[in-house]
Amino acid sequence: MPGATVLSAEGLSKRFGDRVAVSDVSFEVAAGEILGFLGPNGAGKTTTIRMLVGLARPDSGRIRIFGSDLSGHFVEAMKHVGSIVESPDLYRYLSGRENLLHFSRMLPDGAATRIEELARLVNLEGRLDDKVSSYSLGMRQRLGIAQALLGNPDLLILDEPANGLDPAGIREIRQLIRSLAHERGLAVFVSSHLLAEVEQMCDRVAIIHRGRTLAAGSVQDLLERSTAGRTRFIVDSPEAAREVLARQGVTEVSVEGRDAVTARVSREAAPAAIAALVAAGVALFAVERPSSTLEEVFLEVTGGETV
Amino acid sequence: MKFLPLVENEVLKLLKQRRFRVVFLILVALIGLIVFARVKGRERFFSGQDWHVRVQERVAGMQNALRSGRMPESAARWTKFELARLQYHLDRDIDPDAVSGPLFVRLFANASSYLLLPLLALVFASDIVSSEFSQGTVKLLLTRPVTRARVLASKLVALLLAVTVMVFVGGAVAYGFGGLAFGFAGWGAPVLTGFHSSGGTVDISAVRAVPLWEDTILVFGLAWYACLAVGAIAFLASVLLRSTAAAMGTMFAALIAGTILPRVASTWEAQKYLFVTNLPLPDYYSGSPPPIPGITLAFSVAMLTLWALAALAVAFGVFVRRDVLA
Numbered sequence: 001m002p003g004a005t006v007l008s009a010e011g012l013s014k015r016f017g018d019r020v021a022v023s024d025v026s027f028e029v030a031a032g033e034i035l036g037f038l039g040p041n042g043a044g045k046t047t048t049i050r051m052l053v054g055l056a057r058p059d060s061g062r063i064r065i066f067g068s069d070l071s072g073h074f075v076e077a078m079k080h081v082g083s084i085v086e087s088p089d090l091y092r093y094l095s096g097r098e099n100l101l102h103f104s105r106m107l108p109d110g111a112a113t114r115i116e117e118l119a120r121l122v123n124l125e126g127r128l129d130d131k132v133s134s135y136s137l138g139m140r141q142r143l144g145i146a147q148a149l150l151g152n153p154d155l156l157i158l159d160e161p162a163n164g165l166d167p168a169g170i171r172e173i174r175q176l177i178r179s180l181a182h183e184r185g186l187a188v189f190v191s192s193h194l195l196a197e198v199e200q201m202c203d204r205v206a207i208i209h210r211g212r213t214l215a216a217g218s219v220q221d222l223l224e225r226s227t228a229g230r231t232r233f234i235v236d237s238p239e240a241a242r243e244v245l246a247r248q249g250v251t252e253v254s255v256e257g258r259d260a261v262t263a264r265v266s267r268e269a270a271p272a273a274i275a276a277l278v279a280a281g282v283a284l285f286a287v288e289r290p291s292s293t294l295e296e297v298f299l300e301v302t303g304g305e306t307v
Numbered sequence: 308m309k310f311l312p313l314v315e316n317e318v319l320k321l322l323k324q325r326r327f328r329v330v331f332l333i334l335v336a337l338i339g340l341i342v343f344a345r346v347k348g349r350e351r352f353f354s355g356q357d358w359h360v361r362v363q364e365r366v367a368g369m370q371n372a373l374r375s376g377r378m379p380e381s382a383a384r385w386t387k388f389e390l391a392r393l394q395y396h397l398d399r400d401i402d403p404d405a406v407s408g409p410l411f412v413r414l415f416a417n418a419s420s421y422l423l424l425p426l427l428a429l430v431f432a433s434d435i436v437s438s439e440f441s442q443g444t445v446k447l448l449l450t451r452p453v454t455r456a457r458v459l460a461s462k463l464v465a466l467l468l469a470v471t472v473m474v475f476v477g478g479a480v481a482y483g484f485g486g487l488a489f490g491f492a493g494w495g496a497p498v499l500t501g502f503h504s505s506g507g508t509v510d511i512s513a514v515r516a517v518p519l520w521e522d523t524i525l526v527f528g529l530a531w532y533a534c535l536a537v538g539a540i541a542f543l544a545s546v547l548l549r550s551t552a553a554a555m556g557t558m559f560a561a562l563i564a565g566t567i568l569p570r571v572a573s574t575w576e577a578q579k580y581l582f583v584t585n586l587p588l589p590d591y592y593s594g595s596p597p598p599i600p601g602i603t604l605a606f607s608v609a610m611l612t613l614w615a616l617a618a619l620a621v622a623f624g625v626f627v628r629r630d631v632l633a
Contacts, residue, residue, distance in 0.1 A: 053450040056630040078452040089443030093323055105312035106451040
């Protein structure tokens with residue numbers, strides 16, 4: 001149940017010299033919802049995140065967290081935010097506990113009392129007094145998440161939280177993030193280059209490519225939009241089928257192997273196309289509509305660039 | 308947000324890093340070595356000799372050298388100064404070479420103020436900001452509900468504390484080793500102070516004797532001040548360069564250039580405005596002829612203060628504004 005808007009970004013732009021890193025990016029994240037920020041490496045995800053947490057200043061545009069403008073009311077705004085930017089870099093010569101104590105001293109009183117509870121939450125209670133230099137990447141990622149939650153934030157900004165985790169760890173983190181958003185009502189902004197991850201974890205997705213947001217919407221909406229996707233006809237004679245379909249005005253018809261034709265056929269146009277094939281005497285064995293994935297949406301909007 | 312917990316953080320991080328212990332090991336090892344060398348040197352040169360004879364021989368040698376007229380002008384100035392000092396001690400029957408534990412502390416402060424202590428100070432200072440960048444932890448440090456200026460201020464306070472402790476420990480270790488080797492007593496011994504060298508002559512009209520402890524505190528205070536100034540400038544290097552190695556290299560080069568410049572180019576007067584030229588505050592206090600005309604204790608203290616304040620202003624200005632992309 002999305003609630004009030006927690007984070008809003010309007011028209012963010014950032015350039016480094018001649019290179020435009022981020023251009024006119026806007027989005028909102030509401031309480032209780034997870035927004036996935038999806039894009040290939042170098043698309044501008046990390047630059048956007050750096051602007052969201054005040055590490056970099058946007059050239060134009062504004063960021064508001066609970067209505068506080070980030071550039072004007074940094075301290076007020078950051079009280080609500082927990083974040084991991086890029087990799088979970090912590091002090092390697094300190095123990096996990098010392099790291100958490102260190103960051104709790106930079107937060108309002110009471111943060112230190114949450115350390116035990118958070119260590120349990122991220123499954124680190126047994127290793128909390130070991131030096132971080134002895135941690136695996138997955139453990140550091142989990143300590144990073146504990147660190148982000150120390151201040152009891154209303155907004156969680158996570159950059160590639162699944163990095164370095166094994167499949168079991170990824171599932172755990174996904175469940176944790178979903179429960180934080182859906183049960184505790186946190187607003188979560190997650191960047192990722194992993195489509196499957198975003199598809200399984202997020203409520204809404206914004207796709208960023210070459211510094212611009214190309215598509216945004218709920219995962220459901222985006223999937224449906226792309227089901228104007230390709231349909232596959234298994235036939236005895238692909239050449240004949242191709243001609244029939246072309247005459248029907250169907251576009252992007254192509255022969256696939258010796259027994260299939262694929263074409264872009266909308267849901268509404270499908271019955272007519274099938275009827276025409278049957279009427280023309282083409283033996284039709286099967287009609288398939290591969291269920292579309294976020295990956296296809298992504299390929300569509302980015303023009304075929306892989307993630 | 309309270310400021311003290313931030314300072315606590317920075318102090319803890321300093322203490323936990325290996326470099327902190329290394330600096331103190333270096334102090335102990337170096338001072339031990341100096342004491343050892345001094346003890347050995349005295350055994351060889353001064354055993355069983357009356358100090359009056361020894362000092363008079365030295366005076367005679369210097370007078371001869373001066374009369375020969377072949378001495379370069381700067382060396383002649385020095386020699387005249389040393390002659391006046393020795394003569395003064397002879398007149399009052401004080402052995403100018405007698406070393407006690409306390410006197411060793413005073414000598415150590417004097418000798419370490421322009422290179423050793425500043426070098427150790429910049430080991431802390433050049434790392435304190437840049438290490439956060441190289442570790443990537445700066446991203447966590449600057450995304451808290453704390454302004455960047457406060458974060459940097461807490462680091463500055465921790466640095467000043469570390470430098471202060473280092474100078475203190477240096478003095479304590481020097482007293483410990485010096486005391487063991489030369490005896491712990493002698494804080495009340497008179498020290499001559501107030502020599503002024505100007506225009507090639509040594510003015511001894513203002514010379515007076517003060518107890519050694521008073522003189523030592525003053526000299527340590529000056530060495531400490533020089534270290535703080537070096538710390539502030541290295542702090543700026545750490546902010547600007549964001550790399551410990553680069554900051555440390557730059558500062559080492561500057562300090563070493565500062566010890567070379569006055570010797571190879573003493574006629575270039577503008578160097579008195581460089582911070583490195585002004586570091587040997589205890590020398591300027593004790594009345595040694597300045598390497599460059601126009602340098603006095605007050606001038607040097609003022610220059611160091613200006614440099615330090617300017618460095619801090621730039622460091623804060625840059626740190627607060629600059630994007631963190633590392």
